[in-house]
Amino acid sequence: MAITRIGNIASTIPDDSIQNAKFSNIVQSKNIIINGDMNIAQRGTSTASITSSSYNTVDRWKNTFSSLGTWTISQDTDVPTGQGFAKSLKYDCTTADGSPSAGDFCNLRQIVEGQNLQYLKVGTSSAQSLTASFWVKTNKTGTYICTLNTSGRFISKSYSISSSNTWTKISITFPGDTSGTMANSNANGLEIFFWLGAGSTFTSGTLQTSWGSVTNADYAVGQVNLADSTDNNFWITGIQLEAGTSASDFEFLPYDVNLNRCLRYFYFDDCDLFMYTNRVSDTPRAGQKQFPIPMRAAPTFTSISSTEISNTAMTDSSRFMVTFRQSGSDGDVPRYNSYNFSSEL
């Protein structure tokens, strides 16, 4: 009987082996990309009037702009049917720019720590190929460019969206980089770009489809300009980047696992941060905040709903906590009602 067999097999496996296997399944993600299903959005679900580079809405995804249109970027529920996704990232052009200046560009990117990617063996004859797969939908059909960027080197590949407003799965394989370098540290190791538009500075050369040093003109040759009409929208989800030459099914992670991966880079908290004090005069007070998980680097602190940052100093920070000290008027108990910590790349 099947149940008996399962019982017999389990009884021959040491408990710690089972735990290790379970743990391994969680942490050894095949997907290099974090939050590829766009499920986590600690910064909020929509940001309007975006014209410059910043992290908005969904975690880990940086919207990189240089004077190419104005955008509303949102976490959206328009997803490919029957694929298991619940959220996508949507770009909505709200001010068009049909004639980009040479240096204008717009792309979506994620930056990955080099210490997580040493298994790619960059710079050796055994360098691993990488395959990117993702779902896209847009009314703006034509050629789009996807780029991988490492320290001073990049490779770009084009893909075509031919059906307007239809979810399409794209798969692109990049050869391994046998000549590059990748620092084994918490710094930038690899970036993936999804170009949405670019001026001639990035489009006037020949698309660089093999790894090579940076020549701006070869980055995004052929890329359509998604910013050329306020009618334009672009959705993307299910982004996976994995070692190898074929795209496997998207790796869905439990929400808590996905969130924890994001918390290494950004932590939003809307719980009051109090700084207790016994003071009756202007003696400084101190408060500490410990992060849910160690962050990538000592983070930047931004207070959102309080102006008390004006007389605050961040006197100590680490990957584990930050200590604030503050002077203020008598009787106040300083606090921040909503704040975040960022150690994004």
Next chain:
Amino acid sequence: MINTVEKIYFDGDFVCYKTTYQDSSVSLVPLKTDNTDYQAIQEWSAIEGNNIIDPGA
């Protein structure tokens, strides 16, 4: 986009930067070289005309 950067002192020690961005948000940036906001401040201050405000200890 950075608007202003000011050195913050506490008990006489330079402890962090206070950065004001063009969207009026304000952040405290640690003096850690692997923090990308710290790196951005160094790049910003290297541009002629951009000066870090130093109120002194």
